[in-house]
Amino acid sequence: MKIGYAQTVITPSLDKPVYLAGFGQNRRAETVHDDLYARALTIQTEEITLVLVALDLIGFFQQDMKDVVEALKVSDVNLHVVIASTHTHHGPDTMGLWGPDDKTCGVDSDYMFAIKKKIVDTINASLSDPKPAFAKWTSVHVSGLVKNARNPEILDDELTLLQFAADDGKPLVTLFDFPCHPEVLWEHNPNITADYVGYLRDEVEKQTGAPCIFFSGALGGMMTPDVKDHSFEEAEFMGRKLGEEGVKALDAVNSEQYSVVGIQKKEIKAKLTNPLYKVAFLRKLIPDVRDRKGYLTTEVNLIKIGGLWLATVPGELLPKLGLQLKAWMKEAGAQVTGVIGLANDEVGYILPVEDFKYPLNPFKPGKHYEETNSIGKGIATSVMDALREVIASPERESGVTSSPKNGSSQ
Secondary structure: OEEEEEEEEOOOOOOOOOEEOOOOOOOEOOEEOOOOEEEEEEEEOOOOEEEEEEEOOOOOOHHHHHHHHHHHOOOOOOEEEEEEEOOOOOOEOOOOOOOOOOOOOOOOHHHHHHHHHHHHHHHHHHHHOOEEOEEEEEEEEOOOOEEEOOOOOOOOOEEEEEEEEOOOOOEEEEEEEEOOOOOOOOOOOOEEOOOHHHHHHHHHHHHHOOOEEEEEOOOOOOEEEOOOOOOHHHHHHHHHHHHHHHHHHHHOOOOEOOOOEEEEEEEEEEEOOOHHHHHHHHOOOOOOOOOOOOEEEEEEEEEEEOOEEEEEOOOEEOHHHHHHHHHHHHHOOOOEEEEEOOEOOOOEEEOOHHHOOOOOOOOOOHHHOHHHHEOOOHHHHHHHHHHHHHHHOOOOOOEEEEEEEEEEOO
16 A cells, blocks of 8 residues: 655635635635645555545535546546545635625635646645555544534544554554534634644644644534634644544554555435525525436545545534444444545535424524525435445445445435
């Protein structure tokens, strides 16, 4: 197994208006507190090249991902790319919902063009000089940092960890995956920042001497930082605490001499029923990618790196479903499990069907805010059915497999 890594800054210039995404409209960026990044980790075996990309952005639609992959111009049929957003609430609007008002798209097309090129260059750099590596994986529960604002009794505080090291044991790259919105800072923050994620990566890199790539897990629900003041001090405490606990957990396990790597992809379809999204289409805030019957096509993946299994989902999965996925993976033979959210798409919240109740007044949703930011009830069925199928399918030695579309009419 060989691995490669590269990163680049994707912080927008403040020479023209930058609308911060994640809370309300017309939240203009005033300063840059810390840079935003695109980070790419390449994992290669003789049968597969897997590239995992993490973006410090609110979300990256499937068409944006496809633009990047097409621009790579790589002929390797065994190349598979997963591009996921950390979902920071203090970066530029890359989706369209957070412009100057609710009728104006907040996306800067010039910025989108520029970062797609940067992402392509970053992926190519990670592919250019892979190094032999061994891998180790583990997880640790870190209590007291995150809460579920929707259903407090359902909590996932598991930090999923993967580290690659050279023959001499020196770390090459560390991967962290944690289910929590990067929103320690709150709606009145005017500073561009990666939030707690930036501090986490800094701490890991300080301790290991190697780069760190971070992915957000099943952060829907609302999995949010358990803080009082929404300050940078709290963001630093949370990030560094996660970094410290993760490195400590990794130091306690040994690297595997050989790790089988594989990925299974499945396209899915789900019907868009959210009236607010239909209005957003009419106002041209977000791209309308529905087919003639009102369905969206997106995807899920199951990644296996030795005993670590990672399920990717195209949005913000609620922890009830995330915990179910982890249980299925453990039952199927995984040693360590995780979920990568907002992967190769961002379709909004993915709620359990039994808990989905669209509010009578979506502008005053009460306890059902997440439903107003979901494409509809059917997306959960499509995601979970598809992942249950690939998790239960016979294990392959190594490589890429694809499955046909799975649809839900709910």
